[in-house]
Amino acid sequence: MDFAPCLIDGCLHTASDGAPLEVKNPATNEVIGVMPMCSAADAASAADAAVRAFASWKRTTAAERARLLRTVAARLRTARDLFAKTITLECGKPILEARGEVEYSASFFDAAASAGEMLEGSTIASRIADRRVFAVREPLGATMAITPWNFPLAMIARKTGPALAAGCTQVVKPSEETPLSASLLAQAMLECGIPAGVFNCVTGDAATIVGALLKHEGMRKLSFTGSTEVGRLLARQASDRLVKCALELGGNAPFIVFADADLARAAEQLIAAKFRFMGQTCISANRVYVERGVLAQFTALLETRMDALTIGDPLLESTRIGPLINDAAVAKVQRHVDDAIKHGAKLRRGGSVARLAGMSRRFFEPTLLEGGSSSMACACEETFGPVLTLHAFDSEQEVITSANAVSVGLAAYVMTQDSDRLWRVVEQLDAGVIGANDGAPSAAEAPFGGFKESGYGKEGGRMGVEEYTRVKYISMRVRG
Numbered sequence: 001m002d003f004a005p006c007l008i009d010g011c012l013h014t015a016s017d018g019a020p021l022e023v024k025n026p027a028t029n030e031v032i033g034v035m036p037m038c039s040a041a042d043a044a045s046a047a048d049a050a051v052r053a054f055a056s057w058k059r060t061t062a063a064e065r066a067r068l069l070r071t072v073a074a075r076l077r078t079a080r081d082l083f084a085k086t087i088t089l090e091c092g093k094p095i096l097e098a099r100g101e102v103e104y105s106a107s108f109f110d111a112a113a114s115a116g117e118m119l120e121g122s123t124i125a126s127r128i129a130d131r132r133v134f135a136v137r138e139p140l141g142a143t144m145a146i147t148p149w150n151f152p153l154a155m156i157a158r159k160t161g162p163a164l165a166a167g168c169t170q171v172v173k174p175s176e177e178t179p180l181s182a183s184l185l186a187q188a189m190l191e192c193g194i195p196a197g198v199f200n201c202v203t204g205d206a207a208t209i210v211g212a213l214l215k216h217e218g219m220r221k222l223s224f225t226g227s228t229e230v231g232r233l234l235a236r237q238a239s240d241r242l243v244k245c246a247l248e249l250g251g252n253a254p255f256i257v258f259a260d261a262d263l264a265r266a267a268e269q270l271i272a273a274k275f276r277f278m279g280q281t282c283i284s285a286n287r288v289y290v291e292r293g294v295l296a297q298f299t300a301l302l303e304t305r306m307d308a309l310t311i312g313d314p315l316l317e318s319t320r321i322g323p324l325i326n327d328a329a330v331a332k333v334q335r336h337v338d339d340a341i342k343h344g345a346k347l348r349r350g351g352s353v354a355r356l357a358g359m360s361r362r363f364f365e366p367t368l369l370e371g372g373s374s375s376m377a378c379a380c381e382e383t384f385g386p387v388l389t390l391h392a393f394d395s396e397q398e399v400i401t402s403a404n405a406v407s408v409g410l411a412a413y414v415m416t417q418d419s420d421r422l423w424r425v426v427e428q429l430d431a432g433v434i435g436a437n438d439g440a441p442s443a444a445e446a447p448f449g450g451f452k453e454s455g456y457g458k459e460g461g462r463m464g465v466e467e468y469t470r471v472k473y474i475s476m477r478v479r480g
Helices: 040-057 062-078 080-091 095-117 154-166 180-191 206-215 228-239 263-279 292-307 327-342 396-404 419-428 461-466
Strands: 006-008 011-013 021-024 031-035 122-128 131-139 142-146 169-173 199-201 219-225 244-248 253-257 285-291 346-349 367-370 387-393 411-415 433-436 469-477
Touching: 006 040, 006 180, 011 180, 031 080, 031 180, 040 142, 040 169, 040 199, 040 206, 062 080, 062 095, 062 154, 062 180, 080 095, 080 180, 095 154, 095 461, 142 154, 142 206, 154 169, 154 180, 154 219, 154 461, 169 206, 180 199, 206 219, 206 228, 219 228, 228 244, 253 263, 253 396, 263 285, 263 292, 263 387, 263 411, 285 292, 285 396, 292 346, 292 367, 292 387, 327 367, 327 387, 387 396, 396 419, 411 419, 419 433
Parallel strands: 142 169, 142 219, 169 199, 219 244, 253 285, 253 411, 285 387, 367 387, 411 433
Antiparallel strands: 006 011, 006 199, 021 031, 122 131, 131 469, 346 367
């Protein structure tokens, strides 16, 4: 069992405020590592370091910042197997997906490096009377990032890459469930030459750490990925000092299959959209609407593919379904299944915890439900587990109304071969990310973010870097 350090001002930090934080493998319940329980003073020290480092980091050339970020990306790829195994052990993600997350993380550093080199201001007009008017972008300052357990490496990369590319510094607070990947990244940052204080990582109690960071006068931005409830709380706290926020919050994604879709392809895309990391992603398909005339055919195609999903030890290459993150997650998924059946849904596949020799009781069977009502829990809430519920629909407008009838709007999916219909539906869906015949729409180069109670702000690509800048307007009076 290793003691994994935090990183504060270029120094690896192991001192703990009380008992250290134990990290357990959700597949076996074994303790796989420990990290410091940092204090509020530790968090303030990290923020101090980020503020000090900003003074020189903002003057570093975009090309030099890009070079360092690409070095970090290369290091992730070189150490892919180490990072992937760490991800699998701490969050239960199947090893094939964990390797994919490492590459995804590296791509965020590469994309941010390129976008940072292309940041530009503008000439508002060539000349206004006897003035010339310009707008320039400059980095915000020291920033903070609070990251979730479901992508313990990639969500840091998606926030840190753009921050550093823009010339900002950052303090990262990873999830208590999965801090080991963050520690590995912090050590890689140090080894790759990221200057002291530019990137800092602190672990411990969320309320203690985040409270200290938000109170720090030097913090200029908060980036958070997590639940809508916590996002609201953080936004209120950040408003005390008018700290800029980027909030990527909960989802409840609709997946719409029209009769003219390539049904086999749609079934494959739904498997990708739903069962990636056992449905524990913010853009997982949660409500599946299938045009009534093809419901039976589509269901048969889907069941065949679900039956091929292998449940088992996430370290095995053959595993596609690993454990849920903790016991509370299992209880929520079971509650959703039981509630759906009470509301008239038919259970077609799965529906309970799988019993596996030598493993924990956190493995939930891939589950397929059909029917039920719009008031059941799995229609109103994000399940965050391997459960699909199929609903029949009869008209385009009916399904659009149903898809939009929730308070969140992070992602939505549309399957059709009619290009006119595709555009009509996409334009009416109230979601920030749309998978058009695509069950895996995320990309490091794209602006990711939701609508409504799914938050605000964009991460990824050029817009993600611009979110870490402020615009300064300059009016220059000239003679002649």
